[in-house]
Each structure stands twice: as structure tokens, then as C-alpha cells.
Amino acid sequence: MKARQKRLIFVLLGIVAVMGASFLINKAMQGNFYKLYTPKAVLVGEVPIGQVVRIGGLVKKGSLKRSDTKLEARFIVLDRNKNEVTIVTNKILPDLFKEGKSQVARGILKEDGIFYAEEVLAKHDANYMPAEVKDILKKEHTPITKVKEGAK
Amino acid sequence: MSFSWFKYAAPINFYPFAGKVIPLFWFLAITLTGFGLYWGFFQTPDVLSDQKQYYRIIFVHVAASWMSMWLYAMMVFWGLIGLVFNTRLSFMMAKATSTTGALMAFIALVSGAVWGKVSWGTWWDWDPRLTMSLILLFLYIGYIALHSAIDNSRRADKASAVLSLVGLAIVPVIYYSVNCPNPNECGALHQESSFKGVESNILLGMLVTALGFWMYSFATILMRVRNIILEREINTKWVSEL
Numbered sequence A: 001m002k003a004r005q006k007r008l009i010f011v012l013l014g015i016v017a018v019m020g021a022s023f024l025i026n027k028a029m030q031g032n033f034y035k036l037y038t039p040k041a042v043l044v045g046e047v048p049i050g051q052v053v054r055i056g057g058l059v060k061k062g063s064l065k066r067s068d069t070k071l072e073a074r075f076i077v078l079d080r081n082k083n084e085v086t087i088v089t090n091k092i093l094p095d096l097f098k099e100g101k102s103q104v105a106r107g108i109l110k111e112d113g114i115f116y117a118e119e120v121l122a123k124h125d126a127n128y129m130p131a132e133v134k135d136i137l138k139k140e141h142t143p144i145t146k147v148k149e150g151a152k
Numbered sequence B: 001m002s003f004s005w006f007k008y009a010a011p012i013n014f015y016p017f018a019g020k021v022i023p024l025f026w027f028l029a030i031t032l033t034g035f036g037l038y039w040g041f042f043q044t045p046d047v048l049s050d051q052k053q054y055y056r057i058i059f060v061h062v063a064a065s066w067m068s069m070w071l072y073a074m075m076v077f078w079g080l081i082g083l084v085f086n087t088r089l090s091f092m093m094a095k096a097t098s099t100t101g102a103l104m105a106f107i108a109l110v111s112g113a114v115w116g117k118v119s120w121g122t123w124w125d126w127d128p129r130l131t132m133s134l135i136l137l138f139l140y141i142g143y144i145a146l147h148s149a150i151d152n153s154r155r156a157d158k159a160s161a162v163l164s165l166v167g168l169a170i171v172p173v174i175y176y177s178v179n180c181p182n183p184n185e186c187g188a189l190h191q192e193s194s195f196k197g198v199e200s201n202i203l204l205g206m207l208v209t210a211l212g213f214w215m216y217s218f219a220t221i222l223m224r225v226r227n228i229i230l231e232r233e234i235n236t237k238w239v240s241e242l
Helices: A003-029 A039-043 A131-140 A144-149 B011-042 B053-085 B088-119 B128-149 B153-167 B170-176 B200-232
Strands: A052-059 A073-078 A084-089 A102-109 A115-122
Touching (some): A003 B053, A003 B153, A003 B170, A052 A084, A052 A115, B011 B053, B011 B200, B053 B088, B053 B128, B053 B153, B053 B170, B053 B200, B088 B128, B088 B153, B128 B153
Parallel strands (some): A084 A115
Antiparallel strands (some): A052 A073, A052 A102, A102 A115
């Protein structure tokens, strides 16, 4: 076997090993790079009280209330089983933050069962459609998540 | 032996060839990027179903992010060709690619931060894709640093080629970092999207700009490789005759 062929085999083995590593990293992550709690986890008491954690879920329609006197917002977050957690924040909510949309809040759960968020992040749609087109699409076929959420 | 595939693997032949095609790549880079950005800024909807005008940074952000991954793969490819066939020019190509790749990774992160501040509400988050993109930038910087830390250029080439191969594991991870079973229950801010979910004018602007960024990358890589050729072949007769 020539030296060049040997090197080629080593390099190919290297590529295989690296792709294997990549596959394993992917499997290990599966989107859950850091722990995100759901409202259900709050209700069953999985979320440690007084520690900084993250809670994700959909903002319940009609639940967003802003304070008249200070920069405080209060809203309810739902998971797919409609478990609810109230979140209170005194930070500015991002532009994409809307009722019925997904959000991630970072903060502390206190004994009163209310989640005090230091940061509220909004997730955007994976779709890049003008508003009108999306409405038409929605009429044609309603996504499953929206049905569960009871948007109609 | 009428035609040799390896003719242009020799720096002496590649140097004038690169010189000839560089203007072509610059021309394509400027027209395609110009057209793509024009189309993206002026021929696309002003307001999306959930985002406003600021979504238009997508044309720079997506193109740069794609390039940062493609160029990394290309850098690894040239490094491995060099390792196997011991060709000088492929190592030079790998080295030349690293700087443009690092620039693209940087642009992707900065444009993403600006977009993220407005839409998500934060400059930075340890979203899987963000984290991995940051590591990709570090890999580029590590490659460049390792290469310049070793004086002997042949050793530098080989060591950094091996380093770049190890880092290749990150590229598919970035690509697949959005495969979350239920987007509402995982912390990833990036979400899986497909071409089908993108309005056709936005898609056109995005793809043409990306093509323009490809051409820009080719142009700068070839310019840089010409410099590297001159630097390394300085003692040869053909360079002194230039």
C-alpha cells in the first residue's frame, strides 16, 4: 500500500469518526440545550423555588394585563395540556410578544406560585409570509397546534 | 498525457489563472448581491404575519450564516486534499478560505444579534444554534491562530488541517440544531423553517444574495491565495520574474 493510500484511509476514518461525533452531539441535544420547564412542571412542583429557571409556553389569549401605574405586565402561559402559570415581569416585552404566541421567560418561581421573570423572550414564526397570505393559508388548513389551543 | 487535472494544482499555473477569473467573480458578487438586496429591501412585503420591517436583515443574516458553514466545509476539504495528496496549493486554499469564513461567521452573529434584540428581545441567548455558531467562529479563529503560531508553513498547514477536520463535527450540529419535537416546550429560539414557508420574493432575495456572497467569497479567497503563493514561492525563479 502506498503512503498516499494510507493517508487517504486515515482521512476517511477521521471523517467517519467526526461525523459519528456530530451525530451523537445532535442526539444528545435534541433541541434541549438548556432546561426549559413547562407550566405542568410548575404545577407538579418540579420547578425549584427561588432558583433562576426558564419557563416556556404559549401566552394565553386575553390574559395579558399591563399595570396602569408602573412598567409591569402580567400574563398566563399555557402548555399543550392547558396547564396555566402566571408570569409577572417589569421588563419591556419584545416586539414579537403576542397573545397566542410562544414565549420563553427567565426568572424565579416564588412560594405564591407566581413566576417573576427578569427576561421575557418571544419566539417568532418559522414562516416568512405577508400577513394576508397567511390568513388565507390558515383558512385552508388550520395547524394542529392552533386547534389544540382553541384559537377558532 | 494531453490534459492534466493537476495542471492548475501547480502554483505557477494557478497564479495567472486566478488573476484572470478574479474580476469575473467580483463582477458577479456585486451584481448578484446588489440585485438580491434590492429585491429583498424593495420588492418584498413590508409586514409579515408576525414581524415588521426589521425582518429584512434576514437577507444578510441567512446568506452569511450559510456561507460560514459552507466555507468551513470547503476549508476542511482543501486541508484534507492537502493531507492526502501533499499538494501545496490546496493547503494555501484552505488558509485563504479561513479568513473569509471567519468574517462570514462574525457577520452572521452580529446581524443575528441585532435581529434578535428587536424580535426575540435579547442580543444573545444560549440557543443551541447561537451557541454552536459562536463555537464555529472560535474554530475559525483557532485555525488562524494555530496556523500563525507555527513558523514552518508545512507543519502549520498539516496541524491546522487536522484541527479543522475535528471542528467539522460542529457544522451538521448547527444545521440540525432546530429539530425540536415540540417548539413550544424547548428553549431553542430558532425554529425549523422550510422554503415552503417563505414568501417567494423573500426567498428570491435570500437565494440571490447568498449566491452573491458565494461569488464574493471566491473573489477574496482567490485574491488571498495569490498573495500566499507569492509569499511562499518568493525564492522561485518565476516569482522573481513577475
